[in-house]
Amino acid sequence: MRIKLKILVVSIMGRLIKAMAPAEILNGKEISTQIRARLKNQTTIHEFIVQLPLDSENSINTEGLINTIAPEKDVDGLTSISAGKLARGDLNDCFIPCMPKGCLELIKEAGVQTARRHAVVIGHSKIVRAPMHDLLLWNNATVTTCHPKTANLDEEVNKGDVLVVATGWPEMAKGEWIKPGAIVIDCRINYVPDDKKTNGRKIVVDVSTVESTKRFLEKFKPGKWMNQYNNLNFKAPVPSDIDISRSCKLKPIGKLAREIGLLSEEVELYDETKAKVLLSALEHLKHQPDGKYWVVTGITPTLQEKGKARLQSGWCKPFVPIPTRTFLCVQQPSQGPIFGIKGGAAGDGYSQIIPMQEFNLHLTGDIHAITVANNLIAVAIDAQIFHELPQTDKALFNRLVPSVNGVRKFSDIHIQRLNRLGIEKTDPTTLTDEEINRFAILDIDPEIITWQSVLDTNDRFLWKITIRQTSTKKGHTRTAQSDISVASEIMAVLALTTSLEDMRERLGKMVVASSKKGEPISAEDLGVGGALIVLMKAAIKPNFMQTLEGTPVCVHASPFANIAHGNSSITADRIALKLVGPEGFAVTESGFGADIGMENFFNIKSRYSGLCPHVVVLVATVRGGPVVTAEMPLPKAYTEENLELVEKGFSNLKKQTENGRMSVIPVVVAVNAFKMDTETELDLVSHLSREHGAFDAVKYTHWAEGGKGALALAQAIQRAAQAPSSFQLLYDLKLPVKDKNQNHFTEDLWTGVWESPHLHGQNTFVLVSQPRAKRYSYRIRSAHFRNSEHNGLPTRPCFYDTDLDPETEQVNGLS
Numbered sequence: 001m002r003i004k005l006k007i008l009v010v011s012i013m014g015r016l017i018k019a020m021a022p023a024e025i026l027n028g029k030e031i032s033t034q035i036r037a038r039l040k041n042q043t044t045i046h047e048f049i050v051q052l053p054l055d056s057e058n059s060i061n062t063e064g065l066i067n068t069i070a071p072e073k074d075v076d077g078l079t080s081i082s083a084g085k086l087a088r089g090d091l092n093d094c095f096i097p098c099m100p101k102g103c104l105e106l107i108k109e110a111g112v113q114t115a116r117r118h119a120v121v122i123g124h125s126k127i128v129r130a131p132m133h134d135l136l137l138w139n140n141a142t143v144t145t146c147h148p149k150t151a152n153l154d155e156e157v158n159k160g161d162v163l164v165v166a167t168g169w170p171e172m173a174k175g176e177w178i179k180p181g182a183i184v185i186d187c188r189i190n191y192v193p194d195d196k197k198t199n200g201r202k203i204v205v206d207v208s209t210v211e212s213t214k215r216f217l218e219k220f221k222p223g224k225w226m227n228q229y230n231n232l233n234f235k236a237p238v239p240s241d242i243d244i245s246r247s248c249k250l251k252p253i254g255k256l257a258r259e260i261g262l263l264s265e266e267v268e269l270y271d272e273t274k275a276k277v278l279l280s281a282l283e284h285l286k287h288q289p290d291g292k293y294w295v296v297t298g299i300t301p302t303l304q305e306k307g308k309a310r311l312q313s314g315w316c317k318p319f320v321p322i323p324t325r326t327f328l329c330v331q332q333p334s335q336g337p338i339f340g341i342k343g344g345a346a347g348d349g350y351s352q353i354i355p356m357q358e359f360n361l362h363l364t365g366d367i368h369a370i371t372v373a374n375n376l377i378a379v380a381i382d383a384q385i386f387h388e389l390p391q392t393d394k395a396l397f398n399r400l401v402p403s404v405n406g407v408r409k410f411s412d413i414h415i416q417r418l419n420r421l422g423i424e425k426t427d428p429t430t431l432t433d434e435e436i437n438r439f440a441i442l443d444i445d446p447e448i449i450t451w452q453s454v455l456d457t458n459d460r461f462l463w464k465i466t467i468r469q470t471s472t473k474k475g476h477t478r479t480a481q482s483d484i485s486v487a488s489e490i491m492a493v494l495a496l497t498t499s500l501e502d503m504r505e506r507l508g509k510m511v512v513a514s515s516k517k518g519e520p521i522s523a524e525d526l527g528v529g530g531a532l533i534v535l536m537k538a539a540i541k542p543n544f545m546q547t548l549e550g551t552p553v554c555v556h557a558s559p560f561a562n563i564a565h566g567n568s569s570i571t572a573d574r575i576a577l578k579l580v581g582p583e584g585f586a587v588t589e590s591g592f593g594a595d596i597g598m599e600n601f602f603n604i605k606s607r608y609s610g611l612c613p614h615v616v617v618l619v620a621t622v623r624g625g626p627v628v629t630a631e632m633p634l635p636k637a638y639t640e641e642n643l644e645l646v647e648k649g650f651s652n653l654k655k656q657t658e659n660g661r662m663s664v665i666p667v668v669v670a671v672n673a674f675k676m677d678t679e680t681e682l683d684l685v686s687h688l689s690r691e692h693g694a695f696d697a698v699k700y701t702h703w704a705e706g707g708k709g710a711l712a713l714a715q716a717i718q719r720a721a722q723a724p725s726s727f728q729l730l731y732d733l734k735l736p737v738k739d740k741n742q743n744h745f746t747e748d749l750w751t752g753v754w755e756s757p758h759l760h761g762q763n764t765f766v767l768v769s770q771p772r773a774k775r776y777s778y779r780i781r782s783a784h785f786r787n788s789e790h791n792g793l794p795t796r797p798c799f800y801d802t803d804l805d806p807e808t809e810q811v812n813g814l815s
Contacts, residue, residue, distance in 0.1 A: 045073065046073065047073050047075040048069045048070075048073050048074065048075070049075060049076055050065065050066055050069070050076070050078070052078075052125075052127060063080075066078050066079055067079050067080055067081075071094070071095075074095050075095050075098075076095065076097055076098065076127075077094060077095035077096050077097040077098075077131065078097065078126065078127070081094075082094045082095050083126070083130065083131070086131055086134045086135070087130075087134050089134075089138050091135075091138060096131065096135065097127060097128070097131045099127060099128050099132075099166070099187055100128055100131040100132040100135050101135070103128075103132060103135075103164055103185045103187065104135050104136070104139065106185055107162060107183060107185070110183055110265065111265040111280065112161075112162065112183050112264070112265045113265065114136060114139045114140060114141040114162065115139070115140035115141070116140065116141075116142075116269075117141050117142070117161040117162060117264075118141070118142050118144070118159050118160055118161050118162075119136045119141040119142065119143045119144070119160055119161065119162040119163075119164070120143075120144045120145075120146060120156055120157055120159060120160030120162070120163050120164070121133050121136070121143060121144070121145050121146070121164045121165075122146045122147065122148065122150075122153075122157070122163075122164070122165045122166070122167055122172075122173065122206075123147065123164075123165070123166040123167055123187075124147045124148065124167065125166065127166075128164070128166035128187050129145060129147075129166065130145075132164050132166075133145045136162070136164075141162065144156055144159065144160070147167075148167050148169050148172055153173075153177075154174065154176075154177040157173060157177040157178060157179075158177055158178070158179050159179065160178075160179055160182055161179065161181075161182055161183070161264060162182065162183050162185075163178060163179075163182055163183070163184045163185070163207075164185045164187065165184070165185070165186050165187065165188070165205075165206040165207050166186075166187035166188050166206065167188065167206050168188050168190060168206070169190070169206060170190040170192050170204045170205075170206070171204055171205070171206070171207070171208035172206050172207075173206060173207040173208065174207075174208050175207070175208050178207075180258060181258050181263055181264045182264075184207055186205040186206050186207045187206070188205060188206050189203050189204070189205055190203070190204050190205065190206070191203060191204075192204050224261070224581070225259055225260045225261065225325050226259045227256060227259035227260055227550060227552075228259075228550070229549050229550040229551070230248065230249070230251070230548065230549050230550040232248065232350055232548060232549060232706050233247070234350060234704070234705065234706065236704070238349050238350070238703065238704050241344075241346075241347075241348045241349065241352060241356060242356060242357070244349065244350060244352065244548070245346075245352055245354045245355055245356040245357075245548070246355075248354055248548050250272065250273055250354065250355065250546070251546065251550055252272050253269065253271075253272060253273055253274060253275050253544060253545070253546065254267060254269050254272075254275065256546055256550065256552060257275065257277075257544060257552075260325075260327075260552050260579055261285075261579055262277065262281055262579070263281070263284065265278075265280075266278045266280055266281040266284070267544065268541065270364055273354075273355050273358055273545065274358055274363065274364060274543060274544065274545050275543070275544045276364060276538070276541035276542065276543055276544065277541060277542050277543075277544050277554070277575055278541055279499065279500075279540065279541065279571065281575055281578075281579075282574060282575060282578065285575075285578035285579065286578075288578045288579075288581060289581065289582040290577040290578065290582070290586075290611070291325070291327075291576075291577050291578075291580035291581055291582060291583070291584040291585055291586050292580075292584070292585045292586070292614045292615070292721045293573070293577060293585075293586055293588070293611055293612065293613045293614050293615075294585060294586070294587045294588070294613065294614065294615045294616075294617055294717060294721070295588055295589075295590055295598065295601050295613045295615075295616055295617070296587060296588070296589050296590065296617045296619065296670075297589075297590040297593070297594040297597050297598040297601070297616065297617070297618055297619070297656075297660075298592075298593055298594065298597075298618065298619040298620070299593060299594065299618065299619070299620045299621075299652050299653050299656050300593040300594075300595060300652050300656070324583060324584055324585060324718070325579075325580040325581065325583070325584030325585070326551055326580065326584065326585045326586075326587060327551070327552050327553075327554070327576035327577075327579055327580050327584065327585070327586050327587070328353075328547070328551060328552070328553040328554070328576075328587050328589075329542075329553070329554045329556070329568045329569075329572045329573050329576050329586060329587065329588040329589065330353070330553060330554070330555055330568055330588075330589045331345075331555070331556075331557060331558035331567070331568045331589055331591060332363060332366060332367065332543070332555050332556065332557065332558045333345035333346075333359070333360055333558065334367065334456055334484060334485065334486040334558060335360075335361070335367070335456045335457060336456055336457050336458040336484045336485075336486075337458070338360050338361075339457065339458075340458045344356060344359075344360040345359075345360065346359040346360055347547075348703060349702070349703035349704060349706075350548060350702065350703065350704065350705065350706035350709075351547075351548070351702040351703055351706060351707075351710075352547065352548050353545055353546070353547055353553050353555070354545070354546065354547065354548055358545075359545060359555065363543055363555065364538070364543050365538070365539075366494070366538075366539040366543070366556070366557075367456055367485050367486065367491075367558070368456075369535050369536055369538065369539045370454075370485055370486075370488055370490045370491050370494065370536070370539065371454055371455065371456055371485045371488075372535055373488075373490050373507075373531075373532045373535040373536055374451075374453070374454045374485065374488040374489075374490050375453050375454065376528060376531060376532065376535070377451055377510075377512055377523055377526065377528055377532070378451055378452065378453040380526045380527075380528045381444060381449060381451060381512060381513055381526065382467070382468070384442055384444060384526060385444050385446065385476075386476075387399075388441055388442070388443070388444075389476065393433070393436050393437045393440055393441060394433075394436065396440045396441070397428075397431075397436045397439065397440045400414070400439075400440055401414065401428045408428040408429060409428065410426060410428055412530075413527045413529070413530060414439075414527075416524065417439065417524070417525065417527070418439065420524070420525075421435075421438055421439065423435050423438070423439065442513075442515060442521055442525060442526070443515045443516050443517070444513045444514075444515060444516075444521060445513065445514050445515060445516045446478040447478075448513060448514040449478075449480070449512070449513045450511065450512060450513060450514075451489075451510075451512035451513060452480060452481050452482055452483050453480070453482045453483075454482060454483045454484060454485040454487065454488050455482055455484065455485060456484060456485035456486070457484070458484065459482065462481060462482035463481055463482075464479060464480075464481055465479070465480055465481060465482065466478070466479055466480070467479075467480050484560075486558045486559060486560055487559075487560050487563050487564070489510050489564070490507065490510075490532070490536070491557060491558065491559045491564065492559040492564040492565060493506045493507055493510070494536065494539060494540065494556075494557045494559075494569065495556075495557035495558075495559050495564075495565065495567060495568065495569045495570065495605075496565070496569075496570055496604075496605070496608050497540060497569075497570070497571070498570060498571060498574075498609075499540075500533065500537065500540060503533060503536060503540055504529065504530075504532075504533040507523060507529055507532040507533060507536070508522060508523055508524035508529035508532075509522055509523075509524065510522060510523045512526070540571065542554040542555070542556040542569060542571055542572040542575060543555040543556055548706065549706055549707050552576075552579075554568075554569075554572035554573075554575065554576055555568075555572075556568055556569040556571065556572040557569040557572075558591075559591075560591070560592075561590070561591040561592035561593075561596045561597040561600060564600075565600035565601075565604045565605060566590060566591035566592050566596060566597040566600055566601075567588070567589070567590050567591065567597065567600060567601050567604075567605045568588055568589050570605060570608065570609040570611075572588075573586060573588050573609065573611060574609070574611070576588075577611065585717075585718075585721070587617075588601075593656070594616075594618060594656040594659055594660065595655075595656065595659065598616065598618075598656075598659065598660060599659065599730075601613075602663050602727075602729065602730065603729055603730055603731065606727070606729070607729060607733065612727040613663075613665055613727060614665065614666075614720075614721045614725060614727075615665060615666050615667075615668060615695075615717055615720045615721050615725075616660040616663075616665055616666070616667045616668070617668050617670050617717060618653070618656055618657060618660060618667055618668070618669050618670065618694075619669075619670045619672055620653050620669055620670070620671055620672065620685060620689075621671070621672050621674065621677075622646055622671070622673075622674070622677045622681045622682060622685055623637065623638045623674065623676070623677070638676065639676055641678045641680065641681060642681075643680065643681065643684060646681050646684055646685065647684065647688065650685065650688045653669065653685070653688075653689065654688070654692045657669065657689065657692060657693050657694050658692075658693065661693050662730060663727055663728055663729075663730065664725060664726045664727060664728050665725040665726075665727050666695035666720040666721075666723050666725060667693070667694050667695055668694065668695050668696050668697070668698070668713070668716050668717050668720050669685075669686070669689040669694045669696070669697035669698075670697075670698065670700055670713050671685050671686055671689075671697060671698065671699040671700070672699075672700065673699045673700065673701050682699045685697065686698065686699065695716075695719075695720045695723065696716040696719070696720065698712050698713040698716045699712075699713075700712070700713040
């Protein structure tokens with residue numbers, strides 16, 4: 001049967017095949033004689049195949065027979081020379097047996113990465129077992145080779161991320177041996193008796209997959225998790241944040257990913273503590289209903305900045321200790337604030353994302369990618385101006401489209417620019433002088449360059465700088481500035497994008513400057529759009545971590561709310577909503593205060609994503625009214641009970657609650673209890689909140705008690721999520737900017753300035769009782785916002801306390 005199939009396949013390929021006499025009527029010597037005779041005809045015989053195992057009544061030396069074949073005609077790759085080259089890794093200089101090569105192709109087609117994976121091969125033949133081992137080894141897998149009589153075979157099989165079986169023993173490998181999420185390739189079919197079949201037998205394979213399939217469907221059913229949460233050892237007084245982080249035993253991040261329903265090929269491991277989730281996860285989860293969607297925001301950040309960090313990040317981090325699935329989506333912190341005055345953003349106490357040093361520092365390099373991509377545009381702008389100044393249009397065109405071997409040819413990026421200009425030509429020699437001018441010259445106005453370089457540190461001395469001061473650039477200096485990396489428009493694009501195609505389009509459309517005629521110039525006009533997506537291709541994948549108590553977390557994107565939309569990424573939220581399933585909860589974070597972060601979540605992020613929140617969780621603290629001077633002792637109002645001041649300061653929380661309710665969804669106030677707060681003050685805040693429209697208001701003590709301290713709050717949010725709601729956007733996107741402003745001010749809803757059709761940018765301290773806000777002047781432009789100042793370093797920055805222990809390589813001083 002196998003010989004007939006091979007003859008059929010080769011015939012379809014249009015090749016002539018000749019079959020030798022069946023082995024059962026020949027002996028080894030006769031077959032070898034025929035092979036040698038055929039090999040003499042070098043022009044007509046190109047390949048030899050010996051169908052194994054040989055079926056003969058006579059004893060045949062199979063090894064000697066195969067080695068009769070010339071290696072260059074050994075298409076099955078079974079000669080000693082072919083096998084030796086494969087074992088040595090000379091994959092490009094030998095034939096590879098078709099079965100192992102086909103198995104490897106199947107593994108690749110399934111999207112499984114063999115590098116750093118454990119593969120198990122079971123077999124006892126030279127046809128599959130040995131070459132399969134070698135192929136996997138040279139594709140960077142760790143390989144264990146077994147045979148059917150290997151001791152503790154079930155334990156060996158359970159180690160494999162990839163399992164290849166070729167034994168010819170019916171259902172030899174049991175389904176319950178297989179590691180959850182492993183890919184299995186069964187190379188053999190077998191016949192066993194079956195009275196129900198007309199021919200009295202049925203086909204089975206080497207692996208009994210019924211049980212493993214049932215188990216997989218049960219365990220990996222979307223929305224059903226098998227994870228075990230960590231039990232913390234609480235201490236009083238509460239130790240330092242970094243001591244708590246180090247004391248917790250981390251679950252391997254790959255294991256957590258499998259427990260919540262992510263497939264192994266959907267997770268890129270960076271180490272045991274962090275990974276990236278591939279967007280392909282959304283494809284296998286597309287039929288899974290979404291879970292409930294909470295947005296966590298806060299009152300206007302207090303001037304005591306540490307209060308704000310604990311407000312916003314504090315609630316986002318604790319495991320919700322109720323029988324449901326909860327997935328957190330938070331923003332990645334910038335290293336500017338980390339080494340400035342604020343410090344880290346991993347949470348604190350017994351409510352943290354861990355390991356905190358990984359979370360707070362480089363993580364997987366997303367912000368670095370944004371920094372490089374942003375600065376590539378900044379460099380391209382000045383390079384364009386530099387090259388346009390001394391050259392004629394024709395000379396510049398000749399350099400942009402150089403002649404190679406006497407032929408000029410447009411690149412793809414050139415064709416795209418011609419199409420945008422309405423020039424439907426593909427031959428560079430046919431462009432007119434006017435078309436060459438339009439194609440090659442951007443004529444950037446140095447006074448209206450809206451794109452700045454960025455650096456992920458707080459440097460007040462880069463707020464305004466003069467560039468091009470070298471001797472060769474005299475007369476062409478210009479004033480510029482440097483922003484912080486998370487203020488880059490590329491960060492805002494990352495948070496709103498949904499695919500590589502979508503990101504490529506958004507990056508290309510970013511307006512970076514204007515021409516002297518007032519025409520907008522985009523990144524695509526500079527020809528840099530393709531390079532940007534190359535730099536950002538890994539950053540689009542959400543980062544995956546965990547809390548102290550084992551709750552899964554996506555850490556992705558961090559656009560500043562006062563100059564962008566201030567929310568974590570749409571992609572991370574979508575993955576979380578699918579993974580938790582209809583009975584679970586995805587918790588996402590809005591930055592800064594509710595007056596900008598929550599507003600932008602409603603009218604930008606939700607508008608683009610189409611995801612409707614079910615509950616607003618509005619975090620508040622009792623203290624935060626009187627002026628706090630950095631590095632100075634706290635005023636008495638922060639250390640003594642003052643009910644009158646609490647009631648007076650409630651106006652901010654009242655307004656933020658009203659703002660949340662305008663979108664017709666329940667608002668739950670989460671009162672973050674500090675050790676200096678009195679029960680009377682906490683009760684007053686909760687009472688006033690409920691009295692002025694909050695669905696509920698509950699204090700929580702997650703800092704000292706972890707998830708247990710947030711139990712009552714979680715139960716209140718659960719009830720709110722079941723309450724009637726009808727989320728609605730606050731304005732029609734088609735309205736002019738002026739009308740949107742008018743609607744907001746007449747309804748006394750949001751205080752701020754609109755600088756684009758759908759971005760609300762403002763000062764951090766707008767909703768305060770005292771007129772202490774700095775004055776900013778904003779210019780309304782088609783697609784870009786400029787805020788001329790970001791924070792500088794304080795007198796005593798946080799980096800004073802940061803150091804590395806060279807023996808343990810532990811980071812000290814982060815908070």
